[in-house]
Amino acid sequence: MSSLQAKYQASSRREEHPVADKVSRAFSVVSVWTCVIFTIIIIGVLALVTGYLLSIGFSSLSWDFFTKVAIPQGMAGYPGGMKHALLGTVELIVLASILGIPLGMLTGVYLSEYSANSFLATPTRFICDVLTGVPSIVVGILGYELVVRPIGNFNGLAGAMALAYIMVPIIARTTEEMLRLVPNSYREASVALGATKARTILKVVLPAATGSVITGVMLAVARVAGETAPLLFTTLGSAYIRFNPLEPFPSLTQQIFDYSKSPDPAQQRLAWGGVIVLIVLIFALNLGVRFFARSVQTRAS
C-alpha cells in the first residue's frame, strides 16, 4: 500500500477530524433534546387544557345529568339533564352507521377488487379523497337543502344522512387500503380452486382483512360522533326524547352549543358537563379501537 493510499485510508477515521466529530455529536445531542423538550411542552399543554376542562366539568356532572331531560326555566327541577341529548346522539350514530357503513364498505370493495378494469375507479378515489376534507358545515347546508327543505321541517333523518355523508368517503378509503394489504396469493389460491370473484372476496379477502376494516369503521364513527355543524342545520335540536327521525332531533354536540350560549349559569354548567362526556366518549372510542386492533393482530399472527 503506497503512502498516499495509507494517508487516504487514515484520513477518513474519526480521530483525525476532531472538530467535525465534535460538531456532529453536539448536533445529535441538540436534536434529541429539542424533540424531548417539544414533546414535554405539547403534553404539558394538553394536560393543562384537559385538567382545566375536567375540573370545571366534573362539578357539573351529577346523577341528574344522566337521568333527566331538559326542564324549562320556572318548572321544578330546572335545568334538568342531558338524557335526551345523549340518547339522541346514540340514535343518530346508529342511523348514520346503517346508512353509511354498507355504502362505504362496498365502495371500498369496488375500488380495491374491481377497479382494475374500470375507468370509474380513479375519479371515485379522487372524489373520496376530496370529500374527506369537506368542511362539515358545508355538509350541513347540503343536508338542509336536500333533505330538510323537501320534508318541510328539521328532522333527525337529515342529520343522520349528513353524518353518513361524512362517514362514507373515510370508510371507503380505509376499506380499500386494508383490502389492498391482503396478499394477492390468497386471491390466486381461491381462484385456482374454481371460486367466483364474489366468493373469493366474501369468503377469503374480506375475512382476512376484517380486523383492520372494522378498525377503520370504528375510527370513522368516532370522528362523526363529535360533529356539530352538520347537525345545526339539519336537526335543529329538541328538548325531548325522540324516536321518530322525521322530527327535530336532539344531540349532545348541538345541545352543548345551545346551552353554551345561554345567559343562565345553570345551563352553562350543563354544557360543561356535556363537554366532559363528549371528551370521555371520543377518548373511550379511540382507546377501544386501539385495543381491538391489537387483539386482532395477535389473533391473526
Add this chain to the structure above:
Amino acid sequence: MKEIAAPMSSEPPEAHKGADAAARLARPGKIAAAQPPARPGPGHGAEIHPEINAEQHALSVENFCLYYGKTKALHEVSMPIAAQKVTSLVGPSGCGKSTLLRSINRLNDLIDTVRTEGKMIFRGEDVYGPNIDIIRLRKRLGMVFQKSNPFPMSIFENVIYSRRITGERSKAILHEVCERSLRGAALWDEVKDRLHQSALGLSGGQQQRLCIARAIAAEPEVLLMDEPCSALDPIATAKVEDLIHELRGKYTVVIVTHSMQQAARVSDYTAFMYLGRLIEYGPTASIFQNPRLKQTEDYITGRFG
C-alpha cells in the same frame, strides 16, 4: 425412424403433432444441423423426443404465445403433456416456465396487460376458447404455489374450501373428504387433533402440504405445481417429493422447478425452456443423459443459467 411415432391416442390433434415431430426427426439433415444458434431465432422448432407421443395426452399446448403488454413472453410453445405422469418444466429464471404453468388454468387473466394467442387443449376443449366456462375448468386443474398460501381459516375449512364452492353441505362427506385429502398429502397424522385450529399456526412444510391437500381435495385431473419446494427446508422437500411420487399414476402433475436434481428425481418427462421458447422435451432419462441439443446439455451441466 417413423416407427417410433407409434399409433396415436384418440385425439386427432395429437396424432397430427406426433406425425410432425416424427417427420422432423426422420429428416437426417435436421439432426445433424441441430446446432442451436446462440439465441433461438423465430420459428425454431422445439426438439421433442418421440416417446412423448406414445403416451396418452392430458393436455396439449398448441402454438401458444403470451404477451405482457408489448413484450412477448412465450413464443409459439407447442407441447403435449402426458397423462398420469409427472412432467417438469426447467430452465433459467425468466424463461417463461411459471408463465406457461399459470396460463394452463388461466391465472394470468388476473393480470391486466396479458394477451394470448394459440390454443391449449384440455379435455377436447380449447381453454382459451370464446365460450369456455373457466370456473368449471379450474375445478379440474389444481394448483400449488411457490409460497404456501393457506387461507386465514381453520385447517378443516382450508381443505374443504373447494367442496364449499360446489355447495356440499353434508358434514359426513366433508369430514371424509378432509381426511382423505390430508392422508393423501401425508399430513393427517400431524394435524388430526387440531383440524379446527388456524392453518396459519402450521410450519412452512406443513402449510405447503396443506396447500397440496387443499388442491387434491377438489379431485382435479391435472395438478400444477409452481416450484412447490423452493421455500422449504430439505426434510420438508423430501416429504413433498415423496408425495409427488405417490400422486403419480392418479394425477397428471406438471411441476416447475429451479432444481435440476429435483427434476431428475421426481419427473417422468422434462421440458427445457429458454427465453420463452421450448427448447427440448423428452423423457427425463434421455434429457439428462443424452440431450439432443447442445444448449440443453450446457444448461444441465450448469454451464449457463
